[in-house]
Amino acid sequence: MNGATPRPATPTHGSRPTLAKVAELAGVSVSTASLAFSGAGPITPETRDRVLAAAAELDYTGPNPLGRQLRSGRSGIVGVVIGDQLKRSFRDPVSVQVLDGLVSTLGENGLGVLLIPGIPSDDPARAVDPLVESAAMDVAVLVWGVSSDDATLTALQRRGVPVVVGEGRAVPGAGLVGIKDREGTAAVVRHLVELGHTRIAEIALSFGTAERTGPIDAARLAQVDRTPTANRLAGVRDAIEPVITWETEASLVEHGKTAGLALLDVPVRERPTALIAHSDLLAAGALLAAHELGLRVPQDVSVAGFDGLDLPWLSPDVLTTVHQPLAEKGAELGRAVIALLAGENPAPVLLDVELVVGSTTGPVPTPAD
Amino acid sequence: MNGATPRPATPTHGSRPTLAKVAELAGVSVSTASLAFSGAGPITPETRDRVLAAAAELDYTGPNPLGRQLRSGRSGIVGVVIGDQLKRSFRDPVSVQVLDGLVSTLGENGLGVLLIPGIPSDDPARAVDPLVESAAMDVAVLVWGVSSDDATLTALQRRGVPVVVGEGRAVPGAGLVGIKDREGTAAVVRHLVELGHTRIAEIALSFGTAERTGPIDAARLAQVDRTPTANRLAGVRDAIEPVITWETEASLVEHGKTAGLALLDVPVRERPTALIAHSDLLAAGALLAAHELGLRVPQDVSVAGFDGLDLPWLSPDVLTTVHQPLAEKGAELGRAVIALLAGENPAPVLLDVELVVGSTTGPVPTPAD
DNA sequence: ACCATGCCTCGAATCGATTCGAAGCCCAGG
DNA sequence: CCTGGGCTTCGAATCGATTCGAGGCATGGT
Known part of the structure; x- marks a missing residue:
């Protein structure tokens, strides 16, 4: 029905339905269809239902995140830079528990975690993971601190990605969560x-x-x-x-x-x-x-x-x-991320620790022993 | 200099420079500037240098991934759905080693891993993680198999996200990597x-x-x-x-x-x-x-x-x-992902296992013992 | 000198959605 | 009967980049 499009300047994307198609089928404008999904703005229940019905008919499962992200300027993704190789980091339950707290806190706020391997420390070039340079992320978390001339930190700051540092020294302009x-x-x-x-x-x-x-x-x-x-x-x-x-x-x-x-x-x-x-x-x-x-x-x-x-x-x-x-540290990191996204400047957090005496320490052996 | 823009229909994004600004400063068109970064297409070294110089001056660190992603229809992100809670999954070195192999293989191909917590199995609603419904991802990997009526799998398929299953039963149209x-x-x-x-x-x-x-x-x-x-x-x-x-x-x-x-x-x-x-x-x-x-x-x-x-x-x-x-299994999962992205239909992979006899097995004790 | 051939560069369309002000509609009050 | 106000819906601009064919300019052949 629509006239021949001038030029197909694009590869044949997996032809999933778009909001425009849904709107057309529902007989409304694209902007109204958008309203039906986002709920931001007034819309008659009937209209919304009509749009949703059209969506169901076309197997439209909701707005394409890519379009939404470009428009909003937000990816909903938090890059998490872990110490070095994944394999080694995660063999340490400490990392895992922190990450667990972080992921749940972020998840509750609709944010996803992008795993970014740190740098193999034997790399002489002090290279940075490509994801650090070019992946879409709203905030980055450096879980295991930063060194004095951290290439990853520098790269992120140059890109203008807000940073939260875990267990690190304080970095100007970055969130900080550590323990005593x-x-x-x-x-x-x-x-x-x-x-x-x-x-x-x-x-x-x-x-x-x-x-x-x-x-x-x-x-x-x-x-x-x-x-x-x-x-x-x-x-x-x-x-x-x-x-x-x-x-x-x-x-x-x-x-x-x-x-x-x-x-x-x-x-x-x-x-x-x-x-x-x-x-x-x-x-x-x-x-x-x-x-x-x-x-x-x-x-x-x-x-x-x-x-x-x-x-x-x-x-x-x-x-x-x-x-x-540990989990609390992760949660605290998550809160710092949220704060940063809200445009706030989160205060550094230093969590308390507690000595727990077990059975592996005792009085010094007497020399006569 | 530039006339008043008709209407500012957008929130004041963090005013990072865009390719257009760089192009303007370099005195070239946006398309040419794009060429300078992507390297796809012919461009004179001088022109490229001029663009890069302009970029440096403006602190432009490269094309905004969001724009690129929308255009290309690809996010460069692979969603990895892990069994259940992160904490528990990652306490198992098996998961970690597989994930390690997967992350490296994907990393070599410029893909990032988005961590998606599986469902707490005690959730009666069989709900699906919100990320499964709406995060941007090109492929999803279900690391720990699927059950017969897997809600996550269903949701992903409805969205049209290609799926690779690890250790699972074969799923029509999905990649499969397992061991014997x-x-x-x-x-x-x-x-x-x-x-x-x-x-x-x-x-x-x-x-x-x-x-x-x-x-x-x-x-x-x-x-x-x-x-x-x-x-x-x-x-x-x-x-x-x-x-x-x-x-x-x-x-x-x-x-x-x-x-x-x-x-x-x-x-x-x-x-x-x-x-x-x-x-x-x-x-x-x-x-x-x-x-x-x-x-x-x-x-x-x-x-x-x-x-x-x-x-x-x-x-x-x-x-x-x-x-x-384990690491090989992860790598194999990664290869299946790459294949899927290349439009191929990866054949199921079943890796060999090997009995290794240690010191914890021996002859059955004699009843007289 | 003229035309064909390349090689660069440019313009314009496009990806898919959000958003904001304007426009349309209906109803109530004067 | 006309006008003002409140809602809903619509149009158009915009986010930032990629891509493709067209156009321009210079070189080389005859």
Whole structure:
């Protein structure tokens, strides 16, 4: 019926019905049809029903999100940049629980989460994931902090994408949600000190720059370029100077075990009497190492962690740890995103942590033992 | 300079520069400016440089994805529907590894992953996540199979979104990637039978319908509505009829432990001599249960799993299991997505699995023992 | 010198929806 | 009978980019 279109300048899209077709069938204008779906604006029930009936007849399932997005300038998508490789990030229940809180909070507000892999830290080019450069997103969340010259952060800011940083140092103009890392490790180490420990070894989270494993010296300590790590290191030192600090490449059981074996498999006189790990997974690994070496916990060595995970397979041991509200952190990140979208400037949030004493810490062994 | 625009029909978008502004500054037409960025079509290096320079001056970071997406009809986004709650799905390394393979493969092709929570199975309304109804996506991946009347699948098909199903039954018109579940459990149970076991108990994955825990009867067995579970059940029965089958609500260590305690904490005459679990996490839980009950593995009871995960904390035990190529499954899902986008009709893929015998299975204990 | 051949660049249409002011309609009041 | 007010519906502009054929300009062949 309609005259020949001038030129078909477009590839034959999957010919789904459009709002225009629905409007035509319903005998109304496109703008009225739009009203029938969006509900924004007055419309007679009859008219709406007629439009919806036409839609049903054409198998029209609702406005095409792409059109809506262009018009509104919003994609409804929040980019979530996770630490490094997905595989590794998600093997850590800490990430998962935070993400869970984040996804639910955003979901309740009609926002979807676009997963953006972080950068393999061994990439010399400090390249940025292509999605960071060109994916549509209204806000980005950097879940695991930022380093001082974070290429991803820079790219996002250049694009004008508002950013929320989790567990990071404060970034001007960006939302921030963290926990009291420093107070946390300080509390747990103070607990160990009160039990009489003086030779305390520390198993630290990744330093953020080159992935390394092993004991560190003062020079290396100065290179920390990752916020939660830096804060937890500082907290430990608020209570005591550890006899040795062991750097790990990631917060996983196997790395904790490696560290534990290295730290504990030494003559008893040099052996630390307590291990403080920056994460529960690392602590769990250290615990396994202690068991494997035939050491009794906590009689021979105390072990403490950080996070407050529920690790059923550690049974009957119950880890002494610092509990942090992971899902709540995720929810708080979500709220910061919502606030940013509403044009507000969310205040930084620092959540409380709590020392939870379990069965893996006890009085320092007497030398005579 | 420019005359008054007729009417400002739009909210003041975050006034980022547009391609038109860049073109104006560079003194070229919008179409030429587009060419400078997309590289599709001939353009003089000088012209391109002039456009890029203008872009740099205006802080224009590249074409707005929303505009591009509307024009091309493609969002570059793949919706990934995960089983149920994020928290639970991702506590299972199986999901994570598959997702990792999927994300990398899609990433290499410029596609992003939109995380879509599945439905809390306790939702009586069988509602669908809003994202399923209205988020922009070119393809959707249902990672953990579909049930017979899957509301999410239906909604996606109505929308005309192509679907790839992982681990599911075949769906007409949808891509399919799975593993040889049936052959897998058959192989591991046959291994147990060869070791002399006849009293074999089975710890099964969730049945998909109501979340239940506990022993099942024949009636319940007929209600299985989840493909991997159904196939693994069938595989077991290809080798032997288990003396008892225990249904779990999810594939997590604690559920395996509960099952293990229930199955093993009985008089020795009734006790199964071997446990076959549908997943490594369940098997690990059963193993912990056996240890807790003071049973030696494999002298008193054999335990086998499925998946081939690397579970360092099981040490020194090494689980007998069926290895499945998880990352490869993810990659294969990704390839199916790409194929679908290319207009092809990807053939179903069924990946091989392999029995890997560890230290947790051994000869059936002699009754005299 | 003239015409054919390329190679760039430009204009205009288009993707699918939202939105805002204007227009149309009906009814009540003067 | 005419006019004013309140609702609903409509037209047209707009979001930001891509794409295709047409047009312009310069080069090379005869």
